[in-house]
Amino acid sequence: MARFSLKPGVTAALAATTLLVLAACSDPGAAAAPASGPATSAAGVKQFNLSPEQNREAAAVDPAAAALVPEAIKKDGKLTVAVSPFAAPLAVYATDNKTPVGNEVDIAVALAQTLGLEADIVPTAWADWPLGVESGKYEAVLSNVTVTEERKLKFDFASYRDDKLGFYTKSDSSISKVESAPDVAGKRVIVGSGTNQESILLRWDEENKKNGLPAVEFQYYDDDSASSLALQSGRADLTFGPNATAAFKAASDAKTKLVGLVDGGWPLKASIAATTKKGNGFAAAAQAGLNHLIEDGSYAKILDRWGLSAEAVPKSELNPAGLPKK
Template sequence: MTTPATRSRALALLTTIALLGLAGCSDPAAEAEEATAPSASASSSSAFNLSPDQDRIGSEVSAEAAALVPEAVKEDGKLTVATSAYVPPLTSFATDNTTLIGNEPDIASALADALGLELELVNSAWADWPLGLESGKYEAVISNVTVTEERKEKFDFATYRNDELGFYAAADSDITEIEEAADVAGRSIIVGSGTNQEAILLAWDQENQDNGLEPVDFQYYDDDSASSLALQTGRADLSFGPNATGAYKAATTGDTKLVGLVNGGWPLKAQIAVTTPRGDGLAEAAQAGINHLIDNGTYAGILQRWGLEEEAVETSELNPAGLPKQ
């Protein structure tokens, strides 16, 4: 059981990381190296369609959502969305090294359908999206952005995914379930240094040691090959990182399995959201559009297509409580 003292320590760790842009895996540049998912062009797996011919899951227009689209957005009939091509299955380049593919482009495409607009999808460096939104270069960002209280001062949010971290074990491991701190006691766990998941694991480890349980053996690797080898040979029991990339790797290689999920905002709740300029009204339309996609099954189909069913939301929320400022 999580104690008040443990929760305080965890919150202090997580809010510090949030200020650095790492909380909830919200910063692709910071998390991508640790996530170490195979690249789209390198994978030979048929688990995912990595070609430029995506045949994306479309949607009919939602009259309710379309009516909420601001006139300034309707004017050219397009929805300009920025995303960051950095790692599958979120956003990456197809085998032609040009076409943007993944869960985020699919969500953007289906949302544009629901709003009665044509999608204009733009690849943007992660660091550039806030200025791009504020300057009007983009009308929305769909790029694994976590809701935080600091970001809510400038932007509005319509949620479409829970921000989840995953514990993965070798496919033949006898480990079947990780649910709480006690489950990691005495385990050798691969984790990225300076990441949100490391902060959570440190808090869990401290709680275990306070309760007289064995400490976690923290293992750090510079590259994916060494990390994978450690897991397959038994030198490590588990890896702990962003679930999206862990799920993609498990599906493409078959070498690992999911044994536990922890929300990226633990002990709070972190959510990923469509991000729009504050007060321009587009977030309200996006929320209605996403709920339309949830109701008609398009949303579930997209997440299933990219192996992210575990991150599904029941309903889109408008500007929910975000990860706190320090």
């Protein structure tokens, strides 16, 4: 049975990459699980397991997928996977402040197990993973990496989640849905400057103004506390950012609710994928392993455990269409 190990020696400099793990989509409205899923209190607050003891269910080996693993990777029996543990529920340090836990870690461990390997999880600054993969230091990256056509020039991908952005409002708000541009007309929306979500919101705002609808009031905050205070005090109507972290926060404190999901590359679909070195053959093994996890139900359990079921994919795709070059 595959084992899970962790490489020590992470420097304090990694903390500066906290927001970059979100693949250039900052989350102005979100803060940073027992194996069967998070427990829910009477108040609707879910308790996620952030302890080092994750009690994961072992994934079964898929011989067909394991046979696709390149010899250069399987020879030491390990799969070295880079993660950036700075954004729950994707990846974050556990309560011992040294063990990475979260959805990306669980997917990496399960993928390694289904390929008959041991997951060697390496905490990595977001800015360092590309060079690490190219040099062979990391055999895969599971760190909320969005597939783009530019990245496909250097890396291969096996998708495992949809890239989703979420509109959230306070839990007692009368706002019930945000599906298209008219739904944000005249609203006060918190969004991250220079992000994909800001670009989408700007296009929606322009569409509204052309149609004679009220303009969006864009609000920008430097930290999550100020953003949360603005929303809860009624100074803002909505936040718009990466769904994963906002969903975790909403489940953890029940103070906000999801009212709309938008593809991260709107109007195009965007995929989150396991990232590997171009042409080394491992992406095909990763795709087969991920599809095995999807088929046997392990994948759904992992996403449910971390509150990410809304981002599930029906199957892993090898080098899916990426967002175009800007």
